[in-house]
Amino acid sequence: MIPTPQGLYCPVGDFHIDPHGAVDRAIISHGHSDHARKVAKKYLAHKDSAGILRTRLGKGISLSTLEYGESLTLNGVRVTLFPAGHLLGSSQIRCEYKGNVTVFTGDFGTTKNDTCKPFQPVKCDTFIPESTFGLPLYEWTDPEIVYQEINDWWRQNRDKGLASVLYCYSLGKAQRILKALDTSIAPIIVHDSVDQMNDCYQNAGIDLPQTLTGWDREGKPADAGALEGLCFQIIPTGVDC
Ligand SMILES: [Zn+2]
Numbered sequence: 001m002i003p004t005p006q007g008l009y010c011p012v013g014d015f016h017i018d019p020h021g022a023v024d025r026a027i028i029s030h031g032h033s034d035h036a037r038k039v040a041k042k043y044l045a046h047k048d049s050a051g052i053l054r055t056r057l058g059k060g061i062s063l064s065t066l067e068y069g070e071s072l073t074l075n076g077v078r079v080t081l082f083p084a085g086h087l088l089g090s091s092q093i094r095c096e097y098k099g100n101v102t103v104f105t106g107d108f109g110t111t112k113n114d115t116c117k118p119f120q121p122v123k124c125d126t127f128i129p130e131s132t133f134g135l136p137l138y139e140w141t142d143p144e145i146v147y148q149e150i151n152d153w154w155r156q157n158r159d160k161g162l163a164s165v166l167y168c169y170s171l172g173k174a175q176r177i178l179k180a181l182d183t184s185i186a187p188i189i190v191h192d193s194v195d196q197m198n199d200c201y202q203n204a205g206i207d208l209p210q211t212l213t214g215w216d217r218e219g220k221p222a223d224a225g226a227l228e229g230l231c232f233q234i235i236p237t238g239v240d241c
Pocket residue numbers: 030032086107240241
């Protein structure tokens with residue numbers, strides 16, 4: 001693997017991983033916008049990423065998919081995907097050539113995540129991890145405690161006659177939080193961009209709570225009546241990662 005202006009490149013296999021410039025073949029670790037860009041003639045990703053990539057990059061992209069543990073050989077390099085525990089379809093990319101193994105993770109998560117397969121350690125000679133929040137200064141509260149705090153806050157707001165609004169990434173974080181919400185509290189409204197990603201999850205067999213859509217794609221209220229309820233609204237932040 002070597003760095004190039006377009007991103008990480010495997011010269012023997014002749015493919016890039018999560019490229020950010022024009023390339024022939026890209027292997028995509030997951031659907032977040034800092035990893036999946038419309039720059040390649042051909043894409044390879046996990047099959048559960050297909051809906052996300054087609055929604056975000058276009059229905060017409062040339063996309064091949066693999067199951068976890070399934071392999072494809074590209075110019076003698078055996079490529080296999082393993083779960084990264086980050087979001088639906090997120091994959092570590094294992095590349096084997098003449099017995100030497102390199103693993104690229106993309107973003108990965110080792111805490112419990114009910115919306116995707118758990119991270120699976122993969123034996124290798126070279127490990128290339130993404131570590132956006134890898135510095136020791138990042139110490140996160142247990143997600144189960146955060147979910148409890150969100151539900152408690154939502155319930156208290158409802159009792160005061162207030163709607164609750166939460167901002168988060170439309171892909172990954174939104175579905176993880178939706179899965180943890182106590183749906184008995186009040187109706188849930190999501191932005192259209194969250195709704196689109198919810199469809200991808202549900203099409204891949206991940207159950208999510210029933211939601212309403214409050215905005216159209218221009219950001220205008222699509223159902224003013226729904227907004228008057230004591231609801232919980234999830235609105236996307238800008239770029240996800
Ligand atoms: Zn990511």
